[in-house]
Amino acid sequence: METALVWFRTDLRARDNHALAAATEAERLCCVYCFDPRGFGSREYGGTNSFRYEKTGSHRTRFLRESVADLRTSLRELGSELIVRHDRPEAVVPELASAIDADFVSFQATSTPEERAVERTVTARLKRTETNPDVESFRGHTLYHPDDLPVPVARIEDTFTPFRRTVENSDATVRPTVEAPSALPPIPEVAGTAAEADASASAGALDPGEIPTFEALGVEPATQDERAVLRFEGGETAGLERLERYVWKRDRLREYKETRNGLLGSDYSSKLSPWLNLGCLSPRTVYEAVERYERERVENESTYWLVFELLWRDFFQFQFEKHGTQPFERDGIRHRADIHWRSGTDGESEEEFERWKRGETGIPFVDANMRELNETGYVSNRGRQNVASVLANDLRIDWRKGAAYFETKLVDYDPASNYGNWAYIAGVGNDSRNRSFDVGWQAERYDPDATYVKYWLPELDGVPGEKAHEPWTLSPDEQERYGVTLGEDYPEPLTQWLGSNE
Incomplete structure (x- = not known):
C-alpha cells in the first residue's frame, strides 16, 4: 500500500492496536479522530416511550479530551500526527481519504448498533470515492476475538455461566498483543501536480486541528471533587501507569477477589474500566499482565477473578452484537411485557x-x-x-x-x-x-x-x-x-x- 488512513475510535492507544499496526506498512500514513457531535448535547432516546437526556457529561468529556491529547502526543513522538475534527466520521473520513489519495483505510470494529451503523456508512461512502480504498476493520475491544469463540456470536448463550463454561472448557485462546510501532510512516504531502485549488483543499484537510473545548462540545467543564477515590486521567500513558501501580507496585492483584467490593480507597479494585472502555488499554494487555503476575508472583483465585471480570465484559459485548437494538428496549431481550414500568416523567x-x-x-x-x-x-x-x-x-x-x-x-x-x-x-x-x-x-x-x-x-x-x-x-x-x-x-x-x- 502507498497511503493509509487510520480512523481511531474506542482504541485510543498505540500498543496492541491492530488497525494501526496494519497501516504501518504504508509509505505514508494519516491518522484521524472525530468528536462526533451526536455524542454530545441533549438527544432523544429512540424507540417507544422516548425521553431526552444528555449523551455525554463533563467527567467522560474530560477523560476523552485527555485521551485524544495523549494519543496525539504518542503519534507525534513516532513521527506521525493525529488529525482531530469536530464532525461526523462519515463526513470526515471519506473526504480525508480522497484528499490524501488513500488506498487503504483501517479502523476498530464495534459491537453496538449505533456505532456499527456509523461503520457501515463510513465504509459505503469510502467505496464511492474516486480512489475506492481497501477498507479493513479489526477487533480489539474484547479479550477473545469473536472468530476464536467455540460457537458463533449469534449462537452464544444468553446467560453468562453457560457462556463462561463453554469458553473455558474449549480450546479458545486469547490472541497475543502487538507491540506499539517504533516509528510510523510520514504523513502524506500535497501532490505538487494538483490544481492550486485542489492542493489548497488538501492542505486544509491535513491541518491537525484543535481538540474541541468543553464549550464547543456543549458540555459544562469538569471539576474534580477532592473526595474522588482516584483521579482518572485519560490516555494510554495514564492507563499503563495505573496497571503498573495496581498489579506490580502496590501488589493488589493477589487480593482482588477479597477487596473488590470495597467502597473507599484507590486500590480496592483495579479501576481499569475507564481506560478499557475508551480503548486506552486493550483487555489483552491486562490479560498478559495477569499471566505474567501468575508466573512471577502468585496464581490464585484473585488472579483468576480479574480475568473472570474481563470475560463478563466480553459477554455483554457479544450479547449486544447478537441481539442488536433489542437490549435497549424497555422489555429487553426477554420481552418482559409483564412488568409495569412507571415512566419517571409524571x-x-x-x-x-x-x-x-x-x-x-x-x-x-x-x-x-x-x-x-x-x-x-x-x-x-x-x-x-x-x-x-x-x-x-x-x-x-x-x-x-x-x-x-x-x-x-x-x-x-x-x-x-x-x-x-x-x-x-x-x-x-x-x-x-x-x-x-x-x-x-x-x-x-x-x-x-x-x-x-x-x-x-x-x-x-x-x-x-x-x-x-x-x-x-x-x-x-x-x-x-x-x-x-x-x-x-x-x-x-x-x-x-x-x-x-x-
Whole structure:
C-alpha cells in the first residue's frame, strides 16, 4: 500500500492496536479522530416511550479530551500526527481519504448498533470515492476475538455461566498483543501536480486541528471533587501507569477477589474500566499482565477473578452484537411485557426520579453512591447494583432512564456493559430471575460503620453508625442529639421505597 488512513475510535492507544499496526506498512500514513457531535448535547432516546437526556457529561468529556491529547502526543513522538475534527466520521473520513489519495483505510470494529451503523456508512461512502480504498476493520475491544469463540456470536448463550463454561472448557485462546510501532510512516504531502485549488483543499484537510473545548462540545467543564477515590486521567500513558501501580507496585492483584467490593480507597479494585472502555488499554494487555503476575508472583483465585471480570465484559459485548437494538428496549431481550414500568416523567414518579438522580432519596447508601457518581463520574460496582435495584425494582421507574443517566455521568461508560448490567438488574436482560437488592442488608454488609455513607453525606456525620443507614428510625430526641433534622438536614425516605421495604 502507498497511503493509509487510520480512523481511531474506542482504541485510543498505540500498543496492541491492530488497525494501526496494519497501516504501518504504508509509505505514508494519516491518522484521524472525530468528536462526533451526536455524542454530545441533549438527544432523544429512540424507540417507544422516548425521553431526552444528555449523551455525554463533563467527567467522560474530560477523560476523552485527555485521551485524544495523549494519543496525539504518542503519534507525534513516532513521527506521525493525529488529525482531530469536530464532525461526523462519515463526513470526515471519506473526504480525508480522497484528499490524501488513500488506498487503504483501517479502523476498530464495534459491537453496538449505533456505532456499527456509523461503520457501515463510513465504509459505503469510502467505496464511492474516486480512489475506492481497501477498507479493513479489526477487533480489539474484547479479550477473545469473536472468530476464536467455540460457537458463533449469534449462537452464544444468553446467560453468562453457560457462556463462561463453554469458553473455558474449549480450546479458545486469547490472541497475543502487538507491540506499539517504533516509528510510523510520514504523513502524506500535497501532490505538487494538483490544481492550486485542489492542493489548497488538501492542505486544509491535513491541518491537525484543535481538540474541541468543553464549550464547543456543549458540555459544562469538569471539576474534580477532592473526595474522588482516584483521579482518572485519560490516555494510554495514564492507563499503563495505573496497571503498573495496581498489579506490580502496590501488589493488589493477589487480593482482588477479597477487596473488590470495597467502597473507599484507590486500590480496592483495579479501576481499569475507564481506560478499557475508551480503548486506552486493550483487555489483552491486562490479560498478559495477569499471566505474567501468575508466573512471577502468585496464581490464585484473585488472579483468576480479574480475568473472570474481563470475560463478563466480553459477554455483554457479544450479547449486544447478537441481539442488536433489542437490549435497549424497555422489555429487553426477554420481552418482559409483564412488568409495569412507571415512566419517571409524571407526577410522583418524576419527583422520585429527580431525587434519585440528586442523591436525595432519604436512603443513605443510595444517596452516597449517587453523590459520588455526580461529583466524580465513578461509583463502585457494588454501588451501581444497589442504586439500579432501587430505581428499577423498588420504584419501578423505567430502567432505561437510570441507564441513560449513567451514560451521561460515568467516566467509564460503555454501551454494552452499562445497558447490559442495568437490564440484568431490572430482570429484562441476561437473567430474568429477581435481582432485587436488599439495600439495608447490603449497606450493613459492605459499609458496617457507615464510613462510606458519612464520607459522602457529611450531614449524617454525627449519627452513630448503626443508625446512619436508617436515619428515618431516629426519634425527635435523637435527631436533636445527633444534629440532624429529617426533612431539613437530610430528606425523609421515598414513600414508594419505604412501603416496599416494610
